[in-house]
Amino acid sequence: MGKREDATTKWMRNFAKEKIPMLYYVEPSVVKISEKEVHVKIPFKDKNKNHLGSMYFGVMCVGADASGGVLAMKLIEDSGRNISLIFKDLKAEFFKRTEGDAIFVCKQGDEIKELIKKTIETGERQNMPLHVDVFVPSQQEDPVAHFVLTLSLKLKE
Numbered sequence: 001m002g003k004r005e006d007a008t009t010k011w012m013r014n015f016a017k018e019k020i021p022m023l024y025y026v027e028p029s030v031v032k033i034s035e036k037e038v039h040v041k042i043p044f045k046d047k048n049k050n051h052l053g054s055m056y057f058g059v060m061c062v063g064a065d066a067s068g069g070v071l072a073m074k075l076i077e078d079s080g081r082n083i084s085l086i087f088k089d090l091k092a093e094f095f096k097r098t099e100g101d102a103i104f105v106c107k108q109g110d111e112i113k114e115l116i117k118k119t120i121e122t123g124e125r126q127n128m129p130l131h132v133d134v135f136v137p138s139q140q141e142d143p144v145a146h147f148v149l150t151l152s153l154k155l156k157e
Contacts, residue, residue: 005030012070016061024058028066035089036109039069042102064147067104072151075112081120082122088150095145100138115153125154
């Protein structure tokens with residue numbers, strides 16, 4: 001993990017500790033971030049497991065939220081504008097039990113930037129589907145789950 005990822009992990013955890021304790025509890029870390037994509041890791045620990053020994057689906061929802069959210073928040077910060085962010089809904093598909101550290105990947109940075117631009121130009125709330133794939137490198141190459149969250153942005157100024 002590079003300096004940028006370490007700094008983003010620290011920022012995300014501080015934000016979570018203050019604003020979203022559940023996110024803080026699952027111990028996310030940013031393993032890769034750019035303007036185009038983010039990879040957030042949720043560790044496979046006892047506190048993140050269900051009664052069958054795989055990752056609890058609620059923890060996986062938190063991971064999907066974290067990956068899409070941190071990418072959007074960083075791009076909003078880069079815009080220099082005061083824009084609120086919320087997820088309006090969530091759809092999930094689980095392909096295989098998650099039995100290892102999970103990596104949540106969102107690659108829609110360019111689309112998020114366009115949504116931010118449209119939010120600023122119109123002054124109206126804007127929405128878009130945000131796709132997050134979940135990988136467990138120790139388990140398999142293919143995604144173990146896929147999430148679609150509706151990202152909703154609104155200019156606060």
